Amino acid sequence: MGLTPIVLKFQHLSDSFNSNYMQENLNVAIEVRNLAKRFGDVLALDNVSFEVKRGEIFGFLGPNGAGKTTTINILATLLKPTVGSATIFGEDILKSAHRVRKDIALVLQANSLDPFLNVYDNLYFFALLQKMPKKERKSRIEGILEILDLTSKRKASIFELSGGLLRRLQIARVFLSETKLLLLDEPTLGIDIEAKIKIWNLLKQKCQTENLTVFLATNDIAEAESLCDRIAFISQGKLLAVDTPDALKRETEKMLLVVELENTLTSELNLNLPTGAALRGADDNHIEISLTRIDSGLSSIIAQINECSRIKDIDLRKPSIQAVFLNLMKANPRK
């Protein structure tokens, strides 16, 4: 047997590896490796690593001072990391900052609008910064003003806008751009629920139609849950968990059956619970049982309780991101 088949086999393996590797790289929008940032004695980020796929809405959830804004600032090339690296669409944020900047648009936590320009001019200035073609500028600005209910405020000074309207204007600005990645730092803070839902829908739509990637730092659990394809939890600069909302809920929180009794329990509760169910707590007229799945002998449990006392109400609480968040925070208390 000659060497040719072995060489061909090796070449095939190598090509397949390169193709997979390239394909994987093409699918990655953000890649963060062992990122750390120190401000004097404070370690704001501690060895953080994660990946964000293209077209994904990635939630970065954490309490105040967790390191969310620091991460956004590093990804936006506004801050240099102390240790570690990050790439955006394959470009290193330090070595190719100017190329990275072409691909991103940013909503900062602080109000980053020009106080000397009115609403329309703020958007126009941003359109110019983004090098938007002259023909498109006006129509796109008018369109986004319409969508976010800002048309009546187009000539208003920034000082005349409420906090919520200012946030809306900042979001309108990033929706104007045709960048591939949005870095949003608590974008809907102070915005009413109706406008929030409108913004969420717009984000989802843009992700689906334009393959836009969104990195969303927030401490609004409802926002993260309803919007994000994957969520990362961060606290004290450390990444605690990264996964899809469903997987996070499955892994860290079980379903909870809360039974309210009409009368006080007279005898000791002695339940024969099936596998996957556990008694979490019981007092005079409340029983809490955690379940891994709905079919974990739910009917048998209820029948057993009904024998002890008449049931007034049954509540089957599904696991929530809020519960996951609280569990993670309990397991990693702040120092």
Add this chain to the structure above:
Amino acid sequence: MYPTLWREFKQSFANLLRMVTHFTTPIFLLLFFAVVFSTNIRGIDFQGIQISYIQFFVPGLIAYLTFLLFALTFALVRGDRASRITAVIVVSPTPFVSCFAARLIANVCTTFLKAIVVGLLAFFVSRSLVPFTWSNIFLFFSGLILGAIFWSSLGFIASAFITREDMRDIIFMLLTMPLTFASSMYYNLDHAPGWIKLIRSVNPLTYTSNILRQSFLVTNPVGRTHDLLCLTVSTLIISSLAIFSLRRLSI
């Protein structure tokens, strides 16, 4: 550079109140300061030539307008940093250095307009004509542009390095007071004590006001070249440092 230039001009000229603010200071200084002093000071010596106080004061006032760009640039750049407009510009395809260039151009243009208004008003007040020569026009524009670039650049540098509000006040006082009073902007310092003359000799404001004053008169070409050279060199140094300091502002 177009986006940042558009913003500068929109900020400067689209707002009527800002326009009024631009012109109030030079007009008030001319009407109240110069007119009052010219009734007490009949003539003043400048490089061996006797001129009226208004003739002495008006170029000094235009030099002072370039000097005001130091504080103005500092305040606007600080404002941009505080409101995080700087971050928005940095994270965009527009090069950040264009902010610097746009501010310089806007500053030169607004100062030129103010100088025109001051010049016209001075003519109505004093009824004295400026000798028109091409060399005077060149000198006037050189003094104005170099002065505006020098003080704007210094404003950029200050905003990059002064980060504390309490420090800002003391540094500004320690810098602006000696520069203002130890220059020959408003009066002749030929008979001042030696230490004031020393500050005057290293004060770029002296050179700015001298160049502008020379552009309003017929003076010795050697003196003109010396002052222009000093201001050009110091402007090149300061504006280079300002471009270097942009890195501090952008990250």
